[in-house]
Amino acid sequence: MKRTERLHAISEMLRRQGSRGCTAERMAAEFDVSVRTIKRDLASLERGGAPLWSRPGPGGGYGLTEMASLRPVSLSPAQAVALLAAVSAAPDAxxxxxxxxxxxxxxxxLDPDARDRARRLADRVWVDAPPAPRRAVRSALEQAMTEQRVVRIRYTSADGTSTSRDVEPVVFASTGGQWHLIGWCRMRDAMRWFTVARIEQARVTAIACTGHTVDEIGVPPASARPVHGRDD
Structure with a gap:
């Protein structure tokens, strides 16, 4: 996970914990970094103006003294549960x-009544979700796609062959129940599909992508579409 994303995620985790706070050890385990890294991140948040508190000793930890909030959201309990179900069913997305x-x-x-009704309804929706790829791999792929930089991956093909490749990310695609990274493979000098679950390692490089576009992948199936909201 990119450091700026981790700082945001730490803030959200502390905000959700409220007055209970959270230990540095728990945050380190959650984000797969050292306790020392978490403490550096917390110091950065505090320098940036985050209203952090800390309590030493048993039962101690870190928290936020103020809770930033969004404007009121008009969302029905059923709409909230629909979004929860979609997110919960796709941890590998x-x-x-x-x-x-x-x-x-x-x-x-949400207003308290709507939130309570949404939570009661959510208890009636069960999800047997697929296992998510390793956080480090997923975060590197997301960062490379967002920033359009070359990602260096260690990939094992269906026949068991393992190779190291530099890939320019172009599209994330879900098909056949699996997520794929489609990108320009610099080793093959061609567009290739990589099943995300078979990517063992991924590291974002400082190399900028050269501008390969979605059009180079070909025509998508009629059932495929980008994850836009409602069409205009």
């Missing part, structure tokens, strides 16, 4: 961590 944080924000600013 790109940007799913950010989607979960966004959903929590929405739930937090």
């Amino acid at each position: 790109p940007y799913s961590d950010l989607a979960s944080a966004g959903m929590q924000k929405i739930l937090d600013v």
Whole structure:
């Protein structure tokens, strides 16, 4: 996960914890970094104006003294549960961590009655979700796509062959129940599909992508579409 994204995620985690706060050890485990890194992140948040508090000793930890909030959201309990179900059913989807944080924000600013009804309805919706790829791999792919930079991956093909490749990310695509990274493979000098679950390692490089476009992938199936909202 990119540091700026981790700082935002830490703020959201502390905001959700409220007056209970959270230990540095728990945050370190959540974001797969060291306690020392978490404490540096907390110091950066405090320098940036975040109203942090800390309590030493057993039962101590870190928290926010003030809660930033969104404007009131007009959302029915059924709409809220529909969004929760979509996010929960796709933990392997790109940007799913950010989607979960966004959903929590929405739930937090619903009026109390609507929030309670949404939670009761959510108890009646069960999800047997697929396992998510390793956070480090997923975060690197998301960062490379967002910033349009080359990502260096270690990839194992269906026949068990493992290779290291530099890829210019172009599209995330879900098909056949699996997520794929489609990008320009610099080793093959061609567009290639990489199943995200088979990417063992991923590291964002400082190399900018050269401008390959979605049109180079070809015509998508009739059932495929971008994840836009309602068409104009």
